[in-house]
Each structure stands twice: as structure tokens, then as C-alpha cells.
Amino acid sequence: MAAREISLNLKIWRQENQGKKGTFENYRLEKINSNMSFLEMIDVLNEKLTREGREPVAFDHDCREGICGMCGAVVDGIAHGPEKATTLCQLHMRHFRDGQTLTIEPFRARAFPIIRDLVVDRSAFDRIIQAGGFISVNTGSAPDANAIPVAQTKAELAMDAAACIGCGACVAACPNASAMLFVGAKISQLALLPQGGPEREKRALSMVRAMDREGFGNCSNERECEAVCPKSISIRNIARLNREFVRASLFSDENE
Amino acid sequence: MKLDPKIPDGPLAEKWDRCRFANRLVNPANKRKYEILVVGTGLAGASAAATLGELGYNVKSFCIQDSPRRAHSIAAQGGINAAKNYQNDGDSIFRLFYDTIKGGDFRAREANVYRLAQVSNNIIDQCVAQGVPFAREYGGTLANRSFGGAQVSRTFYARGQTGQQLLFGAYSALMRQVAAGKVTIFPRREMMDLVLIDGQARGIVCRNLVTGELERYCGHAVVLATGGYGNAYFLSTNAMASNVTAAWRAYKKGAGFANPSFVQIHPTCIPVHGDYQSKLTLMSESLRNDGRVWVPKKKGDNRPPQDIPEEDRDYYLERKYPSFGNLVPRDVASRNAKEVCDQGKGVGETGLAVYLDFRDAINRDGLDVILRKYGNLFHMYEKITAQDPSVQPMMIYPAVHYTMGGLWVDYNLMSTIPGLFVLGEANFSDHGANRLGASALMQGLADGYFIVPYTIGNYLAEAGSGPLTVDHDAYSESEREVGRRLEALLANRTAGKKGLRTVADFHRRLGQILWDYCGMARNREGLEKALSLIPALREEFWDRVTVPGSGQELNQSLERAGRVADFMEFAEILVQDALARGESCGCHLREESQTEENEALRDDEHYSHVSVWAYSGEGKPAQMHKEPLVFENVRPSQRSYK
Numbered sequence: 034m035a036a037r038e039i040s041l042n043l044k045i046w047r048q049e050n051q052g053k054k055g056t057f058e059n060y061r062l063e064k065i066n067s068n069m070s071f072l073e074m075i076d077v078l079n080e081k082l083t084r085e086g087r088e089p090v091a092f093d094h095d096c097r098e099g100i101c102g103m104c105g106a107v108v109d110g111i112a113h114g115p116e117k118a119t120t121l122c123q124l125h126m127r128h129f130r131d132g133q134t135l136t137i138e139p140f141r142a143r144a145f146p147i148i149r150d151l152v153v154d155r156s157a158f159d160r161i162i163q164a165g166g167f168i169s170v171n172t173g174s175a176p177d178a179n180a181i182p183v184a185q186t187k188a189e190l191a192m193d194a195a196a197c198i199g200c201g202a203c204v205a206a207c208p209n210a211s212a213m214l215f216v217g218a219k220i221s222q223l224a225l226l227p228q229g230g231p232e233r234e235k236r237a238l239s240m241v242r243a244m245d246r247e248g249f250g251n252c253s254n255e256r257e258c259e260a261v262c263p264k265s266i267s268i269r270n271i272a273r274l275n276r277e278f279v280r281a282s283l284f285s286d287e288n289e
Numbered sequence: 290m291k292l293d294p295k296i297p298d299g300p301l302a303e304k305w306d307r308c309r310f311a312n313r314l315v316n317p318a319n320k321r322k323y324e325i326l327v328v329g330t331g332l333a334g335a336s337a338a339a340t341l342g343e344l345g346y347n348v349k350s351f352c353i354q355d356s357p358r359r360a361h362s363i364a365a366q367g368g369i370n371a372a373k374n375y376q377n378d379g380d381s382i383f384r385l386f387y388d389t390i391k392g393g394d395f396r397a398r399e400a401n402v403y404r405l406a407q408v409s410n411n412i413i414d415q416c417v418a419q420g421v422p423f424a425r426e427y428g429g430t431l432a433n434r435s436f437g438g439a440q441v442s443r444t445f446y447a448r449g450q451t452g453q454q455l456l457f458g459a460y461s462a463l464m465r466q467v468a469a470g471k472v473t474i475f476p477r478r479e480m481m482d483l484v485l486i487d488g489q490a491r492g493i494v495c496r497n498l499v500t501g502e503l504e505r506y507c508g509h510a511v512v513l514a515t516g517g518y519g520n521a522y523f524l525s526t527n528a529m530a531s532n533v534t535a536a537w538r539a540y541k542k543g544a545g546f547a548n549p550s551f552v553q554i555h556p557t558c559i560p561v562h563g564d565y566q567s568k569l570t571l572m573s574e575s576l577r578n579d580g581r582v583w584v585p586k587k588k589g590d591n592r593p594p595q596d597i598p599e600e601d602r603d604y605y606l607e608r609k610y611p612s613f614g615n616l617v618p619r620d621v622a623s624r625n626a627k628e629v630c631d632q633g634k635g636v637g638e639t640g641l642a643v644y645l646d647f648r649d650a651i652n653r654d655g656l657d658v659i660l661r662k663y664g665n666l667f668h669m670y671e672k673i674t675a676q677d678p679s680v681q682p683m684m685i686y687p688a689v690h691y692t693m694g695g696l697w698v699d700y701n702l703m704s705t706i707p708g709l710f711v712l713g714e715a716n717f718s719d720h721g722a723n724r725l726g727a728s729a730l731m732q733g734l735a736d737g738y739f740i741v742p743y744t745i746g747n748y749l750a751e752a753g754s755g756p757l758t759v760d761h762d763a764y765s766e767s768e769r770e771v772g773r774r775l776e777a778l779l780a781n782r783t784a785g786k787k788g789l790r791t792v793a794d795f796h797r798r799l800g801q802i803l804w805d806y807c808g809m810a811r812n813r814e815g816l817e818k819a820l821s822l823i824p825a826l827r828e829e830f831w832d833r834v835t836v837p838g839s840g841q842e843l844n845q846s847l848e849r850a851g852r853v854a855d856f857m858e859f860a861e862i863l864v865q866d867a868l869a870r871g872e873s874c875g876c877h878l879r880e881e882s883q884t885e886e887n888e889a890l891r892d893d894e895h896y897s898h899v900s901v902w903a904y905s906g907e908g909k910p911a912q913m914h915k916e917p918l919v920f921e922n923v924r925p926s927q928r929s930y931k
């Protein structure tokens with residue numbers, strides 16, 4: 034854990050609220066310990082700003098373990114920063130050079146309005162899940178857990194997809210601001226499991242419609258989403274979503 | 290304060306059935322006339338809100354984060370227990386009950402813990418039906434592992450992300466009820482106060498964290514599922530927003546606070562490495578199945594670990610506890626780590642760390658096998674520390690992890706305030722003085738899916754579905770009080786005072802006091818010292834804290850300041866409770882109460898009770914009440930791991 038100390042020039046997006054116009058502001062930080070996480074580096078900046086009587090930078094975060102999906106910002110053009118498969122909270126300063134300039138801005142997408150500084154409104158994701166990202170089973174009506182065996186390989190694939198933390202980096206990285214990776218992950222998880230079977234067609238149609246309604250763009254196979262996804266969600270899930278959608282459009286009696 | 294635990298009559302195994310039968314029911318057609326407020330969307334809150342919606346109640350659900358899916362429950366790694374006995378290894382409801390109550394060092398109610406074990410099986414069924422991708426065997430059946438030293442394999446898991454997957458299950462059920470129009474969600478809201486009308490919980494005042502506005506919500510009952518208070522210690526494994534505010538506000542409105550000093554300190558966390566550090570990261574306890582814990586025998590031996598020969602290493606757990614070795618329970622492992630570090634044998638830059646070494650396991654089983662088991666943990670460790678545990682031993686140190694104490698509830702999960710129900714980590718009910726691994730997830734979901742949906746009906750049937758309004762003086766009064774506190778937090782800076790300090794400064798100092806004097810090992814002198822330091826720090830806080838910005842906007846400094854202000858008040862009853870409990874039990878060692886071999890000594894004669902603290906007015910000392918614990922089905926034994 035041999036630590037270095039580095040200095041940084043930060044260009045950070047400041048915006049008071051959704052209605053106001055935002056701009057980049059410059060800050061300089063000295064003696065940043067290279068063992069710090071990226072968010073701890075922003076904590077240090079915020080402590081400094083507070084002591085100087087200035088306004089700290091607002092940013093979302095909670096678990097700081099890479100699992101809650103709350104954090105996220107675009108660092109030098111890359112959602113969640115330069116480390117592969119890493120959320121912003123798990124990115125450490127040892128990956129940066131002394132004297133480096135970093136540009137930090139919020140996830141940008143039509144469906145994610147900026148609330149303040151780096152904080153954006155991702156409630157569109159909740160509304161997509163409300164459209165069908167669930168299995169309709171009331172509490173108490175479940176059969177014994179081992180009544181329906183699930184092949185291990187299927188369960189593992191479902192788990193791969195279920196690992197999505199709903200951070201929205203995929204949307205921020207996509208030139209079309211598409212949410213296909215997020216939606217594909219949920220559809221895949223539930224389509225791979227027998228429990229998801231009964232509502233399969235309805236789910237695919239309804240979640241895709243909700244995604245369009247929320248103002249997310251289309252997928253044109255840029256693969257940017259997969260490249261930034263902190264949980265390495267594979268674009269195979271998008272292919273599966275497309276298959277599910279076509280299948281549902283052809284076979285669903287809902288489609289009349 | 291009247292403490293009637295309302296434990297149903299009859300044999301242990303029939304109590305829950307009898308309770309359900311005796312409960313009044315709300316007619317299905319009448320359920321829609323009731324409004325229920327559920328604060329918190331972790332496993333406990335999300336499962337409760339979803340199930341209450343399914344039953345037909347109108348539910349409003351609140352959380353601090355931008356989405357219910359992000360509650361702190363998401364961070365749980367290891368797994369969830371259930372008495373399914375799928376492995377045919379002798380598990381049963383009674384065994385799970387016994388292990389849990391014994392694990393809690395006989396400081397929990399028999400009836401509650403038994404019910405927990407009973408409904409554990411329903412939880413697994415429910416989660417699988419929701420699409421939770423638990424680990425499976427080749428044949429397609431569910432896989433289990435043994436966890437936290439249990440002698441049976443009863444833990445269900447989804448890789449190292451069990452909490453996440455269970456929460457997504459509950460969240461999806463919640464979203465389904467939102468779509469059905471039965472639940473409305475209010476994210477980015479912080480409950481600032483509980484509103485009582487005629488002595489009953491009837492509403493809450495929240496701060497809208499985006500606009501800063503105070504908002505009023507009313508309901509026929511209020512359910513708190515707001516999690517634990519480990520962040521009182523500043524550094525903990527909890528998420529940054531975890532707090533005591535909601536519970537503390539309820540306490541100040543008359544809810545009893547039970548066993549606040551029961552705090553679990555987890556032995557395997559990544560050690561503190563700098564004063565900029567904002568939180569501690571847990572490394573799953575499963576690592577102790579293969580890792581060996583050691584320190585150098587000589588003080589100040591700063592050779593790299595791989596250069597320290599076998600004869601200069603002290604595998605202190607294996608030496609002191611030959612039959613359990615590295616698998617001793619959490620409290621024993623934590624205390625021993627502290628002890629060797631206090632002796633000056635700790636490793637790493639700060640000397641506050643011990644090694645957890647996989648060298649022998651890798652030599653025995655091969656790196657492949659070890660990576661298959663712990664690859665994701667090794668990876669996470671390396672990401673944070675830049676060291677590879679397959680080459681160099683991990684460094685670990687104990688950290689605050691879970692709080693067994695919480696608001697007092699009866700068997701129906703109702704607090705001492707009628708109409709206020711408390712679930713999950715926020716209540717005190719099931720874990721006694723020490724929580725076993727994989728049992729918090731079980732309790733949160735038991736409370737939310739299977740217990741409160743029944744017991745709340747009994748209360749509502751009696752309280753009735755009369756009209757509700759937020760146009761009541763109680764709301765205005767509460768709003769004024771909340772507003773006054775927020776202004777006071779902002780006032781120092783507005784007044785242009787000099788020599789101000791940040792919220793984080795104060796929080797860090799509070800945490801240090803609690804950690805030093807009310808951590809794993811406690812004694813009267815230290816606790817009394819803490820009781821003089823805390824009020825002084827609190828005074829300084831109100832006098833010297835600087836909070837930028839205003840109350841009418843998104844202001845994260847103000848949010849944090851409010852939470853720290855409540856920790857400052859709460860810390861005092863935490864320490865008082867520790868002082869009043871003159872015995873060692875569960876997670877803590879009371880230095881005055883130990884055996885000749887320096888092991889923890891429980892004192893059933895004097896302390897076989899729940900300590901419940903009652904608010905008695907600003908500036909007045911809290912009053913302690915006792916709920917005696919009665920054991921009819923198990924005999925409290927002293928734990929021994931020698």
C-alpha cells in the first residue's frame with residue numbers, strides 16, 4: 034500500500050438546479066493520497082470548499098462498495114472513469130498521475146435530468162421496472178423453493194444479468210442514450226428462469242414501451258454501454274432482449 | 290413506560306399460530322380505507338410495503354436514496370439462513386432457533402426467535418418465486434453453505450451479492466404494487482419527525498431532499514424500517530446515509546429504545562489507512578474457512594510477512610482456541626485482534642491490523658480452488674489496497690458492522706407508541722447481544738413479508754379507519770421544531786462566526802470517542818469518561834459547526850449535519866446503556882466481568898433482561914426500564930470455544 038501524494042486540477046460541472054444553466058469550474062487539489070477512492074478525493078475537495086466558505090460539489094453516493102448503483106459521473110469522457118468494470122466509488126487515485134487534469138461531469142441523457150452538480154434524476158429506471166420488471170407472485174403463494182429445479186448454467190446466466198446495479202452509466206455512455214443494456218439485463222434474468230415464464234411476452238413488450246416513453250434512444254450497436262458497465266453486463270443481454278421482443282410481438286395475444 | 294411483550298400463550302411452536310388466530314382481521318373490502326406509511330425500503334421496508342399493498346392497503350413508501358432499490362441491504366454479501374434442511378444434515382426449525390438464541394448470548398426473547406426460524410422457510414420459497422437467482426447444484430436444486438461457524442449448511446446465497454438479489458426481489462414486488470396503484474413511492478425524502486395524534490402514531494414530517502421543503506404525510510399506522518445506527522461510530526461497514534434519525538425522533542416522541550449498546554464489531558474488514566477515509570469495507574467472514582489469522586511473535590517485527598518464518602508467527606486463534614481455531618465467533622475473533630494489536634504486535638502502516646493468510650490453503654488445495662471460492666473477494670481487496678491476497682496475506686481489522694439494539698417492539702412488532710411498528714435492523718427484537726451471520730437478511734424479510742402484514746391488521750381493526758388529515762396542530766408544531774433545528778445548523782455560518790469546523794470533523798471525533806471507550810472492550814472508567822466527553826462535544830457542535838448553503842435546496846451538508854446532530858444525542862444513551870450493563874455478553878467484553886482466562890463472563894443473575902430507555906424531556910436523563918427475559922425452552926449456557 035505504498036502511497037504516493039499527487040496534485041490534481043479538476044474541472045467540475047456546477048449547476049445549481051434543473052432550471053439553471055451549468056458551467057465548468059476549476060479547482061486545484063494538493064497532496065491527494067493515492068490510496069484514496071475517487072469519492073474520498075471529492076470529499077477532500079468538499080471539506081476544503083466548506084472551510085473556505087464555498088459551496089461543496091453535490092454528488093450521489095451511498096454504499097461506496099460498488100453495489101448500490103448510486104454513484105456515478107463522467108470522468109474525462111468515460112462514465113465511472115478509466116478503470117474497467119469499476120464504479121466511481123471503487124476507483125482509486127493510484128490510477129492517476131501527479132499534476133493530471135480531470136474533467137468531471139454528470140451522466141447526461143434526456144431521460145436523466147440534472148438535479149444539481151453531478152446529481153441526476155434516474156427515476157425513469159424505476160418506472161421501467163414498474164412496467165414489468167417483476168414476477169407477479171403475492172407473498173405467501175409461492176411453492177416450495179425446490180419444487181422447480183433450474184439448471185445451474187441457466188441460474189448462473191440469470192445471476193450474471195441480475196448483477197446490474199441500475200447506475201445508468203450505460204445510458205450516459207451511449208451516443209443514443211439508450212437504456213437497452215439495463216432493460217436487457219432485467220428481461221434476460223427473468224426470461225432465463227422458469228419462474229419468469231408466464232409473463233414473458235407481456236413483460237418484454239411493456240418494458241420496451243416504457244423505455245421508449247421515458248425518452249431513451251434506440252440501440253445502434255455501438256457497444257459503449259458494455260465498455261463502461263461496472264458490472265460487466267454483456268451485450269448478449271441486448272440480443273436476448275431483441276429476441277424476446279420479436280417473439281412477444283409475434284406470439285403475444287396482447288398484441289392484437 | 291409499560292413494557293408488555295404480548296407473547297402469546299401456549300407451547301413455543303404454537304405461539305405464532307395462536308397469535309394469528311387471536312388477531313382481529315380487517316375485512317378485505319375495508320383494507321382500501323386504510324393508509325399506511327412505510328419509512329425505509331431495505332429488505333424490511335420494501336417487503337412490508339409490497340405485501341401490505343398486495344393485501345389491499347394504501348401504502349406510501351419513503352427512502353433517502355434516489356430509488357428504493359439502493360437501500361443499504363443491498364450491500365449484504367454472505368447469505369440468508371433458513372431451516373429448510375435441504376442438505377439433510379440434521380437442521381430443523383428448533384435447531385435454527387437454538388443456534389440463533391444461543392448466538393445472541395441469551396439476550397433475546399424465545400418466542401420471537403422461534404417465530405423467525407418458523408417463517409425462514411417461507412422466505413426462501415417467496416424469493417425463489419420472485420426470480421432471485423440463488424446458487425444451485427448441477428441437478429438444479431438450491432445450493433447451501435455453512436456460514437458463521439454453523440454446524441449445518443443452511444445458508445442460501447447468490448454469489449457474494451445475496452443482499453442485492455434479495456433486495457431486488459422485494460423491490461420488484463414493490464414496483465409491481467406501484468404499477469397496481471397500491472403503493473406510492475417517495476424517494477429522496479428524509480423523515481425528520483414522527484407525528485402523534487391522541488398518543489397514536491399518525492404521520493410523519495419529511496424533508497424533500499431535492500427542494501428542501503418540509504412535507505406532511507398522514508396514515509393510520511406508521512412502519513419504520515430505517516436500518517441500524519452503526520454510523521454513530523463514524524467509520525463502519527454501513528452505507529454513508531445509514532442513520533439513527535428516524536428512530537431517534539420516534540424515541541423523543543415516546544418510543545422506548547432497547548439495548549442501544551449492543552453493537553457488533555466484525556472481525557474481517559479492510560483496516561483504516563488514512564484520516565480521509567469515509568467508510569470501512571467488509572471482507573466476508575467466509576474467508577476464515579480457509580485463511581489463517583496471525584501476527585508476528587515479536588513486537589515491532591516489520592519484516593514483510595513472507596520473510597517471517599513459521600517459528601516467528603503467532604497463530605493466536607489456533608493457539609488459544611484449539612477446537613474452533615480461526616472459526617471462533619465474530620466477537621471472539623474481534624477482541625483477540627484488538628488484544629494483539631494493543632500488545633504492539635499489529636502489522637501494516639498503522640499497527641492496527643492482523644494477517645489473514647491463504648498461503649497454506651493455496652498450497653493444500655491449489656490456487657484455482659481458492660480463487661473459485663474467494664476470487665471476487667480477492668479482487669475487491671486488491672482493488673482497494675492494490676495488494677494481491679494470493680501472493681501476500683490480507684490485512685484485516687475489526688470494524689463496526691451491525692447494531693442489535695433498536696426501538697423496543699412487542700411480539701407484534703409494535704413499539705411503545707400505539708400504531709408505530711418497527712422492522713428490520715431498526716428494531717431490537719431477534720438477535721440479542723450478538724447477531725449470527727446470515728440472520729439479519731432473514732429477520733428483515735421475516736418482519737416485512739410474514740409478520741407485520743398480519744399483526745398490523747389487528748391494530749388497525751381496533752384503531753379504525755377514521756378520516757385522516759395533515760391539517761392538525763401536531764403537524765405544524767412538528768414542522769416548526771424541525772425547521773428550527775435546521776436553521777440552528779445553518780446559523781453559525783450565516784452569522785459569520787470564526788473558527789468553525791465541518792460536520793465531518795465533529796462526526797469523526799464522536800466516532801473516536803465511541804470506538805475508544807464503548808467498542809469491543811469497555812470498562813466503567815472509560816464509559817464515564819465518554820459520558821463527560823459527549824455532551825461537551827455536542828455543545829461545541831452546535832456552537833461551531835459550519836453548514837454551507839440553505840435549507841431550501843438540495844444540500845447534502847445539511848442532511849449530514851442533521852444526522853450527526855442526532856448521533857450526538859443518541860451516543861449518550863448508547864454509552865449509558867453500556868455502563869448500566871455490568872456484564873460481558875454477546876459482542877462486548879465488560880472488563881470488570883471476565884473469567885480467570887480473560888474470557889467474557891455473562892451474568893444471568895443480574896442482567897437477563899432487555900434494557901429499554903425512555904425519553905424524559907430535553908436535558909433530563911433518560912430513564913431505564915427492564916423487560917425480564919424468561920427462558921422456558923432452552924437453558925442459557927455459557928459459551929465456550931476452547
Ligand SMILES: Cc1cc2nc3c(=O)[nH]c(=O)nc-3n(C[C@H](O)[C@H](O)[C@H](O)COP(=O)(O)OP(=O)(O)OC[C@H]3O[C@@H](n4cnc5c(N)ncnc54)[C@H](O)[C@@H]3O)c2cc1C
Nearest residue numbers: 329330331332333353362367368480516713714727729730
Ligand atoms: C457490508 C455488509 C454486509 C452484510 N452481510 C450480511 C449477510 O451476508 N447476511 C445477513 O443476514 N446480514 C448481512 N448484513 C446485515 C444486513 O445487511 C442489514 O442488517 C439489513 O440489510 C438491514 O435491512 P433493513 O431493511 O433493516 O435496513 P436498510 O437496508 O439499512 O434500509 C434502511 C432504509 O431506511 C431508509 N431510511 C433510513 N433513515 C431514513 C429517514 N430518516 N427517512 C427516510 N428513510 C430513511 C433508507 O433510505 C433505506 O431505504 C450485512 C451488513 C453490511 C453492512
Ligand code: SF4
Nearest residue numbers: 197198200201203262
Ligand atoms: S447495465 Fe451496467 S451500466 Fe447499465 S445500469 Fe446496469 S450496471 Fe449500470
Ligand code: FES
Nearest residue numbers: 095097102104122
Ligand atoms: S456508492 Fe454505491 S455503487 Fe458507488
